[in-house]
Amino acid sequence: MDDKDIVMAEKTEKLELPVTGMSCAGCARNVERALKGLSGVGEAVVNAATARATILFSPRLVSAEDLVRTVRDAGYDVAVAKADIAVEGIHCASCVKRIEQALLEKKGVLKAAVNLASGHVAAEYLSTEIRRDEIEAVIEAAGYKVLRIAGSEGEEDVEQAARRKEWTGLRTRFFLGLAFSLVILAGSMGRGLFFVPSFLGHPLVLWALATPVQFWIGARFYRGAWSAFKHRTADMNTLVAVGTSAAYAYSAAAAAAPGLFAAGGMRPDVYFDTSTVIITLILFGRLLEARAKGRASDAIRKLIGLQPSTARVRRGGGEAEVPLRDVVPGDIVLVRPGERIPVDGVVVAGKSFVDESMITGESRPVLKERDAEVIGATLNTSGSFEFRAVRVGQETVLAQIVRLVREAQGSKAPIQRLADVIAGVFVPVVISMAVLTFVVWFDFGPAPSLTLALLNFVAVMIIACPCALGLATPTAIMVGTGKGAENGILIKGGQSLETIHTITTVVFDKTGTLTKGRPEVTDLVALPSFSEDDILRRSAAVERKSEHPLGLAVIESARARGLAEAQASEFESFEGLGVQAAVEGRTLLIGNRRLMEERGVDAIALDAAAGRFAAEGKTPVFVAVDGAPAGLIAIADPLKDGAAAAVGRLRALGLETIMLTGDHRGTAEAAARAAGVDRWIPELLPRDKVEEIGRLQADGKKVAMVGDGINDAPALARADVGIALGTGTDVAMETADITLMSGDLGGVAKAIALSRRTIRTIKQNLFWAFFYNVIGIPLAAGALIPLWGIRLNPMLASAAMAFSSVSVVTNSLRLKRLRLKD
Amino acid sequence: MTAKILVTLAGLGLIAFVNVYFFPRKRRKA
Numbered sequence: 001m002d003d004k005d006i007v008m009a010e011k012t013e014k015l016e017l018p019v020t021g022m023s024c025a026g027c028a029r030n031v032e033r034a035l036k037g038l039s040g041v042g043e044a045v046v047n048a049a050t051a052r053a054t055i056l057f058s059p060r061l062v063s064a065e066d067l068v069r070t071v072r073d074a075g076y077d078v079a080v081a082k083a084d085i086a087v088e089g090i091h092c093a094s095c096v097k098r099i100e101q102a103l104l105e106k107k108g109v110l111k112a113a114v115n116l117a118s119g120h121v122a123a124e125y126l127s128t129e130i131r132r133d134e135i136e137a138v139i140e141a142a143g144y145k146v147l148r149i150a151g152s153e154g155e156e157d158v159e160q161a162a163r164r165k166e167w168t169g170l171r172t173r174f175f176l177g178l179a180f181s182l183v184i185l186a187g188s189m190g191r192g193l194f195f196v197p198s199f200l201g202h203p204l205v206l207w208a209l210a211t212p213v214q215f216w217i218g219a220r221f222y223r224g225a226w227s228a229f230k231h232r233t234a235d236m237n238t239l240v241a242v243g244t245s246a247a248y249a250y251s252a253a254a255a256a257a258p259g260l261f262a263a264g265g266m267r268p269d270v271y272f273d274t275s276t277v278i279i280t281l282i283l284f285g286r287l288l289e290a291r292a293k294g295r296a297s298d299a300i301r302k303l304i305g306l307q308p309s310t311a312r313v314r315r316g317g318g319e320a321e322v323p324l325r326d327v328v329p330g331d332i333v334l335v336r337p338g339e340r341i342p343v344d345g346v347v348v349a350g351k352s353f354v355d356e357s358m359i360t361g362e363s364r365p366v367l368k369e370r371d372a373e374v375i376g377a378t379l380n381t382s383g384s385f386e387f388r389a390v391r392v393g394q395e396t397v398l399a400q401i402v403r404l405v406r407e408a409q410g411s412k413a414p415i416q417r418l419a420d421v422i423a424g425v426f427v428p429v430v431i432s433m434a435v436l437t438f439v440v441w442f443d444f445g446p447a448p449s450l451t452l453a454l455l456n457f458v459a460v461m462i463i464a465c466p467c468a469l470g471l472a473t474p475t476a477i478m479v480g481t482g483k484g485a486e487n488g489i490l491i492k493g494g495q496s497l498e499t500i501h502t503i504t505t506v507v508f509d510k511t512g513t514l515t516k517g518r519p520e521v522t523d524l525v526a527l528p529s530f531s532e533d534d535i536l537r538r539s540a541a542v543e544r545k546s547e548h549p550l551g552l553a554v555i556e557s558a559r560a561r562g563l564a565e566a567q568a569s570e571f572e573s574f575e576g577l578g579v580q581a582a583v584e585g586r587t588l589l590i591g592n593r594r595l596m597e598e599r600g601v602d603a604i605a606l607d608a609a610a611g612r613f614a615a616e617g618k619t620p621v622f623v624a625v626d627g628a629p630a631g632l633i634a635i636a637d638p639l640k641d642g643a644a645a646a647v648g649r650l651r652a653l654g655l656e657t658i659m660l661t662g663d664h665r666g667t668a669e670a671a672a673r674a675a676g677v678d679r680w681i682p683e684l685l686p687r688d689k690v691e692e693i694g695r696l697q698a699d700g701k702k703v704a705m706v707g708d709g710i711n712d713a714p715a716l717a718r719a720d721v722g723i724a725l726g727t728g729t730d731v732a733m734e735t736a737d738i739t740l741m742s743g744d745l746g747g748v749a750k751a752i753a754l755s756r757r758t759i760r761t762i763k764q765n766l767f768w769a770f771f772y773n774v775i776g777i778p779l780a781a782g783a784l785i786p787l788w789g790i791r792l793n794p795m796l797a798s799a800a801m802a803f804s805s806v807s808v809v810t811n812s813l814r815l816k817r818l819r820l821k822d
Numbered sequence: 823m824t825a826k827i828l829v830t831l832a833g834l835g836l837i838a839f840v841n842v843y844f845f846p847r848k849r850r851k852a
Contacts, residue, residue, distance in 0.1 A: 436833065436837065443830060
């Protein structure tokens, strides 16, 4: 039997691919041949005129993605549509899996990635097979709400509003739950206290109070449990829904028909306090988590905010201030001193230094003159110029970075929360034990066996529901993040704290991260008959007249050495070469090697030193006095104090350290050697950095990225843990999971130590949360009745609940005593 | 007696179902 027969014998599926790049009938035949050559493909017909490939294939043997790849390998392309859908109600790793599975089961969906942090679903699909609204319908059928947006504009606002609504809803429910719980607690346990009216203790009153908590405030647990059940999993929602429902139903029965219990020889106890307190405490945990989550999309909003909202454009002979979206390629845009550049383009007139640090990370302002490219959102310094708009709207470098950040956030693998993993095992086990209890009591118990079997069955379910479970993770994370803040480590959301201890590789950006990000004078060379101080003092006088960014380093250095200020006159600037001026009666020439040659200065005496500096990644600046070579000033962006030590500590922890930079090889190598990183890769664009991190992750590595610039934002989002420096840009901080406020790289190792301790605390907490419940199960099952006549009662249930909650909170607070070593 | 046997069988069946349902032997590949 060959492939064709196998395919015929199996269930086949038909798929239409929109193939592009076919210009002739021969092309169609090529695509057909390539597709038919694939094992699992029964029939393939390609129509060049309609640009459609119709394929009959066995989905068991070959996937739609394989088909697309085959077409691409054959040298053609498939028009794959992309959708980025904002979804409400994604709150756990199992939601992510659920949505992805539901989508991938649909014909025509090639890829689906759910971003837990931002609540976005990124899908790649074949528009010939499925429409966007059908994809949205699948997500809704899985139990989530799709946030539909008219245009792409205002997208972030709509999302923000929806998240705020979710948060305020959660908060309202929590506080109402808290109020109800306190009243119910007072009613159930406060009998005899002077301020508790006696009617509050009546079971029917408690029932009335517990009902809204169970079905309105706790509705999300039922919804979550149901969607988990449909996907054959059990999570915390299941545990809470099952446990509290058991307590509620048992108590309702006791309140409505106490006689039934009396017949079984039992007191009609009610457990309304158990069900309400559990729901309230777990909502509290959710609230703590929601607070951290809401900030995930801030980064993108900050990025978009970098763009000015209007541009000054030459139109019809005059100047007009137009909204940014009206700027079209070809427009001549005017930029004044201190303004942000609105879109990407090419300079046509004027010149100025532009601060591109927010995009490139390069701290030195860059000279822009005719034919130089300018990037939207960068900051013009002192000059003014005109440029022709080349890329606008979604095409600009900034828009691409926004897209990269969003995609990177979307591709981040969510971690399975520890609590959900445990619940997934715990729930079926508890249900099994409860059923077993029922059977044993029914078969071997005293009369009335049905009543007793039922009561003990429910008792097992009640005691098994660990109310402290909802507190185990959030409290540890809260104390852990607080501890981090004390040490200048701001941790956004709990997930990163749960992830960072698994890191295997730390990737550093260079400029501004490992280095100070500000040029400084690192070396001075003075030829005989000149002094270092004299060269520096006079050079500083000249540089005060110039606007060159390297000049600032010279002025700064002279000031640091406490040298007296001199006055310069007859200042002259040679574009791209250097400057000249008279200082105290002598003529100083400051600039590069070419300037020396052009002005007839014989600088051979300085060449050896200049070569050495260049090899070290430093910029050598030549100084000549009265036409004779005088000395060299080496300027570089030096390594931060403690950077090498921080890298060393990470390596001592067994972590791989890598430096990624957009800088040239020479500069990069010098910095990498000084910092002592294991590997370094120069000349990378923001996109390359993201890809490099993706490659590391594909190799099974867990990557932390440390960076400070906007150009690092996509990489920060893509890494398993993004770490920004507080000295860097807002956007980097918003994108990152962790911010080191002081910019001290020692914080990376501290964050790892903190994460290890926090995870340990969470594990201990989970143990304590389950411990009391697990020992309570035999008690609830009635195992102790034959021995000592002890059975579950509200006092014991409440005590277990209180003990486990107190143990968990106390254990979390122990984290406060943690000392992070420098 | 019949009732006890039925309840026992139903109980064991339920336990088996819960365990098979929540712990599928092979997770379907996404």
